[in-house]
Amino acid sequence: MSDTAAEHGGTDSSARSGDGVVPARSSDAAALTSVVLAGGGTAGHISPLLATADALRRENPDVRITVVGSVGGLEETIVPERGYDLKVIPKAAFPRRPDLAALRFPLTFRRAVRQATDVVRNAEADVVVGFGGYVCPPAFLAARRAGVPIVVHEGNARPGLATRLGARFTSFIATTFSATKLPGARLLGMPLRHEITGLDRAALRPEALREFGLTDAMPTILVTGGSLGAARINEAFAGAVAALRSAGVQVLHVTGRGKEFDPDAGATAAKPDGGDAAYVVLPYADRMELCYAAADLVVTRAGANMVCETASIGLPAVFVPLPIGNGEQRLNCADVVDAGGAIVVDNADFTADYVVQQVIPLAKNADRLALMGAAARAQGHGEADEKLVAMIHEAVSAAARS
Ligand SMILES: CC(=O)N[C@H]1[C@@H](OP(=O)(O)OP(=O)(O)OC[C@H]2O[C@@H](n3ccc(=O)[nH]c3=O)[C@H](O)[C@@H]2O)O[C@H](CO)[C@@H](O)[C@@H]1O
Structure with a gap:
């Protein structure tokens, strides 16, 4: 750990995100005039970026915010929709096998660093904050070139x-989960958008049910594979449509773009099962808070934001972690599962049969859902956006002093 990290408290893995100490803004903290936020690819990196951008704006409505993302990522739609300025640079994906893309990588990466440096310099940035994704390495190198401090948030x-x-470049590193071991990092939690943290599910529920054509008379399962959708989860639910309908369980299924299916495809016109529960299919939810408000239970991948958002609003969950990657999804949901707020099931075991045998009875057990919801809510994450803004100030102040 560097001297700066020691000066600013170093590792603070003992604090839970919800009750961790909010780093105090030093009185000499310079006002932020321009911040570059880097992140993208999936909404998993963009959601905390937007929550932080919102918190920066609340603090100073005049702060200049520039988001740097990669060509082709979800950020191309989500970021401008929220009113932030987006600059895209070439997507420089680290090669995983020796192919043509691997050959081109050094050139693409250099181009990405050059363009990111232009973004940082043109923005006259006080600081570059990275949230993950292919855009971050070029953005960090650009910050180094431009002599701008760096803050890293790991979701x-x-x-x-x-x-x-x-x-390697900064000691201002924020983490989300207690399991993360990074020297010098501080456990701040996940910056969540205020439409999620401020959500009053009961109050919004009538509007949400109306919006999706659902009724208050039956329990509702929200199904999502995260921002990109999950084929396994989609298939399992598609195979259980008739059973869900006849059990009187409504479903709001967000499949991911291009992964929609017709829930009536397998049913006869007369619906012999006699069920009339709605099964609503959407490609993507622009207002996730409405989906959460309609739901009594969520079935989802264990992407970091899905875990933190559902916990923060006390929505019970069944997590089906993505079986690829570095195994982070199973760890992401470990705390809330251990607390009794959620259930975790292996991707391989998540079938239509599992939905029928396990998920439907759970959705109909209001008492158990209430207990799970309360256990989930105790996980926190409420103020991570403000805590990260405080850390950004610290990084800028420390750079000004050095
Ligand atoms: C396949 C993949 O790369 N998954 C990663 C990705 O997941 P993914 O992009 O799914 O990210 P998360 O589960 O962390 O978050 C999804 C975010 O998208 C929002 N949302 C989702 C669906 C929708 O229809 N509308 C919507 O707005 C949710 O409210 C949430 O804020 O980033 C996460 C955070 O780094 C990682 O943990 C995951 O391993």
Whole structure:
């Protein structure tokens, strides 16, 4: 750990995100005039970026915010929709096998660093904050070139490559889960958007049910594979449509773009099962808070934000962690599962039969759902956006002093 990390408290893995100490803004903290936020690819990296951008704006409505993302990522739609300025640079994916893309990588990466440096310099940035994704390594190198301090937020329990690189350049590293071991990092939790943290599920529920054509008379399962959708989860539910309908369990199924299916495809016109529960299919939810408000139970991948968002609003969950990657998804949901707020099931075991045997009875057990919801809510994450803004100030102040 560097001197700066020691000066600012070093590792604070003892604090839970919800009750961790909010780093105090030093009185000489310079006002932030321009911040570059880097992150993208999936919404998993963009959601905490937007929550942090919102918190920066609340603090100073005049702060200049520039988001740097990669060509082709979800950020191309989500970031401008929220009113932030987006600059895209070439997607420089680290090669995993020796192919043509691997040959082109050094050139693409250099181009990405050059363009990121232009973004940082043109923005006259006080600081570059990285949230993960392919865009981060070029953005971090650009910050180094421009002599701008770096802050890193890691959303996943197991740090990705971008964070491990960023951690070599800065001691201002924020983590989300207690399992994450990164020297010098502080456990701040996941910055969540205020439409999620401020959500009053009961109050919004009538509007949400109306919006999706659902009724208050039956329990509702929200199914999602995270921002990109999950084929395994989609298939399992598609195979259980008739059973869900006849059990009187409604489903709001967000499949991921291009992964929609017709829930009536397998049913006869007369619906011999006699069920009339709605089964609503959507490609993507622009207003996730409405989905959460309609739901009594969520079945989802264990992406870091899905875990933190559902916990923060006390929504019971069945997590089906993505079986690839570095195993971070199983670890992401470990705390809330251990607390009794959620259930975890292996991808291989998540079948239509599992939905029928396990998920339907759970959705109909209001008492158990209430207990799970309360256990989930105790996990925290409420103020991580403000805590990260405080850390950004610290990084800028420390750079100004050095
Ligand atoms: C396949 C993949 O790369 N998965 C990773 C990705 O997941 P993914 O992109 O699914 O990320 P998360 O589960 O962390 O978050 C999904 C985010 O998208 C929002 N949302 C989701 C669906 C929707 O229809 N509308 C919507 O707005 C959710 O509210 C949430 O804020 O990033 C996560 C955070 O780094 C990682 O933990 C995951 O391993």
